[in-house]
Amino acid sequence: MSSERFPDCPHLPVPREHMDWRDLDGHGERRGAEFYATVLEYGHYLWRRGQSARAMLCLDRAMGADLRGDEDALKKWPMPYAAMAWFLAHTPEGVFMGNPRVHFQHYAGRMNEPRREQRRWRAWACWAIAREVLPHLPGDLKHVVEEPSRELIREKLREHGHAGEAELWAAAMGNAVRRSLAKLS
Numbered sequence: 001m002s003s004e005r006f007p008d009c010p011h012l013p014v015p016r017e018h019m020d021w022r023d024l025d026g027h028g029e030r031r032g033a034e035f036y037a038t039v040l041e042y043g044h045y046l047w048r049r050g051q052s053a054r055a056m057l058c059l060d061r062a063m064g065a066d067l068r069g070d071e072d073a074l075k076k077w078p079m080p081y082a083a084m085a086w087f088l089a090h091t092p093e094g095v096f097m098g099n100p101r102v103h104f105q106h107y108a109g110r111m112n113e114p115r116r117e118q119r120r121w122r123a124w125a126c127w128a129i130a131r132e133v134l135p136h137l138p139g140d141l142k143h144v145v146e147e148p149s150r151e152l153i154r155e156k157l158r159e160h161g162h163a164g165e166a167e168l169w170a171a172a173m174g175n176a177v178r179r180s181l182a183k184l185s
Contacts, residue, residue: 102143
């Protein structure tokens with residue numbers, strides 16, 4: 001854990017002063033809109049305290065929430081592709097975040113129910129963001145899985161995601177590409 005305080009992520013709700021696992025546990029088995037909003041807030045809470053890896057795992061959990069697509073929480077805080085890209089791009093050197101590319105590769109390749117296909121393609125979407133933002137990270141060559149193209153990811157998000165989700169992801173990818181190009185110049 002880093003002792004420094006990380007900057008606020010512009011793509012997530014401002015968290016309460018204190019949060020812990022009990023804030024998520026209080027939702028029980030319910031994984032709807034209230035859970036989604038809480039897990040985004042908790043992810044931001046962890047991020048601000050220098051816990052990059054745990055914050056990213058919260059975004060994973062948010063993407064697995066059981067939402068129809070018309071909830072107020074989702075309208076206010078869209079599926080967190082931009083936040084994931086932001087976390088990946090803004091994690092300071094030396095702060096533990098694991099290998100997000102491998103994480104998403106494994107997650108997508110081993111996804112279970114509920115809503116397997118929706119959650120699987122969201123994981124592949126985050127894998128593509130990780131590859132773009134952190135191109136130096138290797139994949140897991142021992143985990144034999146066919147890596148999808150961006151076009152296939154977009155198609156599957158249109159098929160299994162919420163209305164406009166594929167475009168939301170494409171915008172996050174576009175911003176990640178622009179950041180990568182800016183680093184090269």
